[in-house]
Amino acid sequence: MDPFSEITLTLPNLSSFCLVDEPVGIINGGNVLDEDMAGPLLQMDTVISLRKVIRCSELLIAAIIDIGPLCTVAYCQPGSTTWLVSGLGSKGSVIDMMFYEGMLYVIDEFNDLLAINVRQDNDNGKLRVSRIERLLDAAPMSLS
Structure with missing residues (x-):
């Protein structure tokens, strides 16, 4: 439930997932999915847990999930009945995300800032x- 609008949405079961159709490479970066990781991601007995869920638009819900390691x-x-899982986690854990002006922004464990364009296929x-697209490579951390 969205605490501000009080709109309630039913999300797919966490045990129902598949890999999302995404570009092979990151602009200003490397490959999205390591070929060796595709197999473990699709293991149906892999435990999945939610860390964060945001309603980006009427057509998109995004979540940070733990899927195996x-x-x-x-x-x-x-x-929908299925979660679409990104291969981004094969390169480094996702730490946080936000949605702003039609783009999903993600910070990974290396403090890289990625902009992700998720659209409905016509x-x-x-x-x-x-x-x-990698917007910032290893953004500086504040020690305060």
Whole structure:
């Protein structure tokens, strides 16, 4: 439930997930998904837990999830039955995220800031990641 609007949405069961269709590479960065990680991500007996959930728009819910040893981003559409899991966690754990002006912004464990463009596919209506861009590489940490 959104505490401000009091809108309640039913999310897919955490045991129902698959890899999201996303670009192979990150603009200003490396590959999104290590080929060796695809197998473990799709193991149906892998334990998944939610860390953070945000309603980005009427068509997009994003979550930070732990899936086995990885901490990554997952997406779903309200009313869908499946979470779409990103391969971002294979490169470093996702620490936090926010949605602003149509883009999902993610900070990873290396303090990199990534901008992710998640859109509804015009052909089939399913979610897909059309662009991932590294905006900041190892942003400085405050020690205060």
